[in-house]
Amino acid sequence: MKSWIVAALSLCLSLQAGAFDLQGHRGARALAPENTLPAFALALSIGVTTLETDVAITRDRQLVISHDPALNPDITRGPDGQFLAARGPVIWHTDFAELQRYDVGRLKPGTRYAGQYPAQQPVDGTRLPRLAELFALVKKAGNTDVRFALETKLNPNAPLDTMAPEPFARALIGAIREAGVAERTTILSFDWRTLQVVQKEAPEIGTVYLTAQQRWLDNVGADKAEASAWTAGFRYADHGSVPQLIKAAGGRFWSCFLGDLDAEKVKQAQALGLKVLTWTVNEPADIARAMDMGVDGIVTDRPDRVREEMQRRGMALPRSTPVQL
Numbered sequence: 001m002k003s004w005i006v007a008a009l010s011l012c013l014s015l016q017a018g019a020f021d022l023q024g025h026r027g028a029r030a031l032a033p034e035n036t037l038p039a040f041a042l043a044l045s046i047g048v049t050t051l052e053t054d055v056a057i058t059r060d061r062q063l064v065i066s067h068d069p070a071l072n073p074d075i076t077r078g079p080d081g082q083f084l085a086a087r088g089p090v091i092w093h094t095d096f097a098e099l100q101r102y103d104v105g106r107l108k109p110g111t112r113y114a115g116q117y118p119a120q121q122p123v124d125g126t127r128l129p130r131l132a133e134l135f136a137l138v139k140k141a142g143n144t145d146v147r148f149a150l151e152t153k154l155n156p157n158a159p160l161d162t163m164a165p166e167p168f169a170r171a172l173i174g175a176i177r178e179a180g181v182a183e184r185t186t187i188l189s190f191d192w193r194t195l196q197v198v199q200k201e202a203p204e205i206g207t208v209y210l211t212a213q214q215r216w217l218d219n220v221g222a223d224k225a226e227a228s229a230w231t232a233g234f235r236y237a238d239h240g241s242v243p244q245l246i247k248a249a250g251g252r253f254w255s256c257f258l259g260d261l262d263a264e265k266v267k268q269a270q271a272l273g274l275k276v277l278t279w280t281v282n283e284p285a286d287i288a289r290a291m292d293m294g295v296d297g298i299v300t301d302r303p304d305r306v307r308e309e310m311q312r313r314g315m316a317l318p319r320s321t322p323v324q325l
Contacts, residue, residue, distance in 0.1 A: 019049065019316065020049070020296065020297060020298075020310065020315055020316075021049045021050055021147075021275075021277065021296055021297025021298075022047075022048045022049045022050070022297065022298060022300070022303055022306050022307065022310065022318055023048065023049065023050040023051075023052040023149055023277065023297060023298065023299040023300065023303075024039075024040075024043030024046070024048040024050070024051055024052060024300070024303045025052050025279065025280050025299045025300055025301045026039060026052065026053060026054070026067060026301070027039025027040040027041075027042065027043045027051065027053065028042045028043045028046060028301065028302070028303055028304075029117065029120070029301040030117045030119055030120060030282060030301035030302045031119055031120060031121065031301075031302070031304070032120060032121060032123065033075065033104060033105045033106065033107075033120065033122065033123055033126055034067065034075065035053055035054060035065045035066060035067055035104075035128075035129075036065075036104060036105065036123065036126045036127075036128075036129060037126070037129050037133060037134070037137055037325055038105075038123040038126060038325065040053075040134055040137055040138075041137060041141075041322075041323050041324075041325055043303055044137075044138070044141050044143060044146065044320070044321050044322065044323055045320055045321070045322040045323070046303045046304050046307065046320065047303075047307060047317060047318045047319055047320035047321075048146065048303045048318050049145075049146065049147060049297070049318045050146065050147040050148065050149050050297075051134070051138070051146060051147070051148055051149070052149040052151070052299055053065050053134065053148075053149070053150060053151070054066060054067040054150075054151045054153050055131055055150050055151065055152060055153065055172055056069060056091040056092070056153055056162070057091070057092060057162070057163045057168060057171060058091055058092065058094060058095060058096045058099065059092060059093055059094055059095050060095045060096055060097075061171065062096040062130055063130060063131040063132070063171060063172065063175050064091065064096065064099065064128050064129065064130050064131065065128065065129050065130070065131060065134060066091055066128055066153070067153065068153070069090055069091060069092065069153060069155070069158070069161040069162055070087045070088050070089060070090045070091065070161070071084065071087070071088025071089055071091070071099070071102055071104075072087075072088070073085065073086055073087060073088060073108065074107065074108045074111045074113040074114070075104050075106070075107055075108065075113070076088055076102050076103070076104050077102065077103040077104075077106070078101070078102060078103075079101045079102070081103075083108045088102065090161055092161060092162050092163060096130070099127075099128050100127050100128070102127070102128065103124065103125060103126065103127070104126055104127065104128055105122055105123040105124045105125055105126030106122035106123075106124060107120055107122070117301070131150070131172075131175055132175065132179070134148075135148075135179040135181060137323060137325075140323055141321040141322070141323035142321060142323075143319075143321040145318070145319065146184070146318070146321075147184045147185065147186070148176075148181060148184060148185040148186070149185075149186050149188055149208065149299075150172060150176070150185060150186070150187050150188070151187075151188045151189055151210070152165075152168055152169065152172065152187060152188075152189045152191065152194040153189075154168065154189065154191040154193070154194060155191065156191055156193070156229040156230055157229060165191065165193035165194045165197065166193075166197055168194060169187070169193075169194040169195075169197035169198055169201075170197065170201065172187060172194075173187075173197075173198060173201060173202045173205065176202075176205060177202070182202065182204045182205050183204060185205055185206070186205065186206035186207065186208045186253060187205055187206070187207055187208065188207070188208030188209070188210055188253075188255060189208075189209075189210060190210045190211070190212070190217070190219045190230055191219075191230050191232075192209060192230060192231050192232040192234070192249060193232045195207040195208075195209065195232070195249070195250075195251065196232045196249070196250070199250045206252055206253060207250070207251055207252065207253065208251070208253040208254075208255050208277070209246040209249065209251040209253065209254050209255065210255045210256075211242055211246075211254065211255070211256050211257065211260065212256075212257040212260065213242075213257070213260050214257065214259065214260070219231065220236055220242055220245070221236055222236045222242075224236070224237070225237055231245070231249070232249065234248055234249045241265075241268065242254065242256070242265070242269075243265065243268050243269035243272050243274055244272070246269075246274060247272045247273070247274065251274065252273070252274060252275065253274065253275045253276075253277060254269050254274045254275070254276050254277070255276075255277040255278070255279060255299065256276065256277070256278050256279075257278070257279060258278045258279065258280075258281050258286060258290060261276075261278050261290075261293065261295075262293065263292070263293040263294060266293045266294050266295055267294065270294070270296075275296040275297070276294075276295045276296050276297075277295065277296060277297040277298070277299055278290050278293075278295050278297075278298060278299065279298075279299035279300075280299055280300060280301060281298045281299065281300050281306070282300055282301050282302045282305065283305075284305055284308075284309065287300070287305055287306055287309045288309055291309060291313065
């Protein structure tokens with residue numbers, strides 16, 4: 001039997017296992033600099049089921065971890081030690097060595113972003129990591145259980161900011177297979193084009209369909225007759241609900257913005273065989289509300305708080321595996 005078939009069967013079994021999925025968002029963003037090795041090490045120390053992060057690709061084809069397609073001035077200092085005054089270099093247009101000149105270990109004081117995460121501890125001198133460094137860190141921790149949720153950061157309305165969807169997805173699939181973690185990995189995206197590639201070419205890797213229906217992002221387009229630019233040609237009008245739309249697209253996971261979710265939608269999705277995640281859930285009352293809805297997992301900047309609620313409910317906790325950088 002081919003190895004990918006074995007991995008796909010393993011994934012299906014894991015989907016049926018029913019363990020609550022505690023996902024550390026960008027590592028543990030509220031407590032350590034986002035999408036950095038210190039943040040992932042902290043999440044491993046706290047104990048999470050899944051490390052959630054974002055993947056970008058440099059000009060010299062290095063897979064790196066970054067939420068934004070360009071360096072974010074709210075978290076980035078230049079070679080002169082000063083915070084960037086505006087949007088920094090676009091990662092897809094910049095070589096990895098050049099990106100290593102920038103420090104992403106501290107929030108810029110006085111920004112709205114910094115105000116959202118007052119408990120974040122800076123780690124000066126921190127650089128943008130490669131995806132391979134995350135895989136190596138987990139291996140060093142000896143954690144063979146923790147999963148990886150890797151988001152392809154594309155925007156169909158800004159095609160020049162990133163590699164095209166098909167080669168982007170293939171590059172990520174190759175890195176996952178090379179690291180030997182396919183059965184422990186899902187690929188997620190708001191731009192469903194990459195997910196279609198993964199389903200066709202790497203069925204052993206799960207796909208997670210991200211949705212938001214907000215003024216700041218609506219990738220579903222429920223009020224439009226045509227398909228959204230984000231949904232890989234699948235049209236909401238043909239299906240009548242987000243869970244039905246994702247099911248039609250071949251998805252097995254739905255990751256929904258908390259403000260768009262309720263218990264009835266969770267039940268509908270689960271009845272279709274989908275696992276339901278919600279993001280980004282940080283406050284204790286919201287964590288409890290999401291669990292009361294019956295979600296299968298929570299994506300959070302505060303994995304410590306989700307663990308506290310899980311413990312209060314008598315749920316099994318992911319194991320802690322502290323690791324030195």
